[in-house]
Amino acid sequence: MSKVLVVTGGSRGIGAETALLAAARGYVVCINYYKNKAAADAVVDQIKSAGGKAIAVAADVSRESDVKDLFKTVDEKLGQISALVNNAGILEKQIRVEDIDEVRLHRVFAANVFGSFLCAREAVRRMSTKHGGYGGAIVNVSSAASRLGSAGEYVDYAASKGAIDTLTIGLSREVAEEGIRVNAVRPAFIYTDMHADGGEPGRVDRIKESLPMKRGGQPIEVANAILWLLSEEASYTTGTFIDLAGGK
Numbered sequence: 458m459s460k461v462l463v464v465t466g467g468s469r470g471i472g473a474e475t476a477l478l479a480a481a482r483g484y485v486v487c488i489n490y491y492k493n494k495a496a497a498d499a500v501v502d503q504i505k506s507a508g509g510k511a512i513a514v515a516a517d518v519s520r521e522s523d524v525k526d527l528f529k530t531v532d533e534k535l536g537q538i539s540a541l542v543n544n545a546g547i548l549e550k551q552i553r554v555e556d557i558d559e560v561r562l563h564r565v566f567a568a569n570v571f572g573s574f575l576c577a578r579e580a581v582r583r584m585s586t587k588h589g590g591y592g593g594a595i596v597n598v599s600s601a602a603s604r605l606g607s608a609g610e611y612v613d614y615a616a617s618k619g620a621i622d623t624l625t626i627g628l629s630r631e632v633a634e635e636g637i638r639v640n641a642v643r644p645a646f647i648y649t650d651m652h653a654d655g656g657e658p659g660r661v662d663r664i665k666e667s668l669p670m671k672r673g674g675q676p677i678e679v680a681n682a683i684l685w686l687l688s689e690e691a692s693y694t695t696g697t698f699i700d701l702a703g704g705k
């Protein structure tokens with residue numbers, strides 16, 4: 458029986474690369490997206506043309522009703538879920554803390570933190586042996602920002618990723634004897650569209666010379682780590698992190 462994986466924010470960037478690699482490794486994949494249906498459908502088409510099985514499902518992960526519907530759709534169309542990648546995330550324009558307002562804080566924490574909690578909840582309800590499930594694995598996509606702080610850029614985003622690190626540790630211990638492993642990756646300086654949302658599309662190239670490796674990272678390098686954490690090769694690994702930040 459194929460393993461069923463939900464990738465949130467699977468339409469672009471790290472999520473899309475993770476979905477494609479997972480499908481190539483035999484997972485049946487649900488590609489969740491927010492607004493960009495065309496991009497999500499393109500990932501599904503690529504998986505199907507390579508002989509895999511995938512669906513695209515729209516859901517705003519920060520909305521509880523959307524998340525419930527997302528997982529119900531997976532139950533009905535793909536069957537028992539065995540893996541979740543909590544990848545959907547946002548950042549906003551680079552500003553200092555003294556200029557941050559409440560509305561922005563709600564947006565960032567709702568998408569990055571509430572979204573990951575809500576999706577983890579739905580996954581645990583289905584995968585935990587305590588609820589009659591068969592176990593599984595969750596990988597949260599945090600960021601090196603959680604330990605670097607993103608001063609002068611987006612401390613709110615960095616703090617939201619700090620919450621993801623804590624979710625990873627706490628949830629991993631909560632469900633460890635219920636067959637579920639919970640780990641996180643902490644990427645940084647990866648070539649995706651996200652930096653344009655911060656107002657600086659060329660951010661990775663600006664920063665790369667300051668990194669020990671002197672280069673930015675590619676989404677596939679993050680996807681490789683995610684797939685390892687999901688796999689049986691990581692069977693004794695839970696509550697921990699893989700940093701993918703060029704040595705920073």
Ligand code: NAP
Nearest residue numbers: 466468470471491492493518545546600644646647649651
């Ligand atoms: P990206 O290219 O901007 O893609 C973001 C993805 O998240 C898209 O698929 C988007 O869907 C989806 N999304 C956004 N808000 C959502 C919501 N409310 N509900 C559901 N889906 C939502 O970003 P990325 O760089 O690949 O980032 C992926 C993850 O890696 C994020 O958690 C980010 O914080 C983390 N990360 C990235 C970097 C980096 O350097 N790129 C570094 C550290 C951590 P649509 O296509 O529909 O808009």
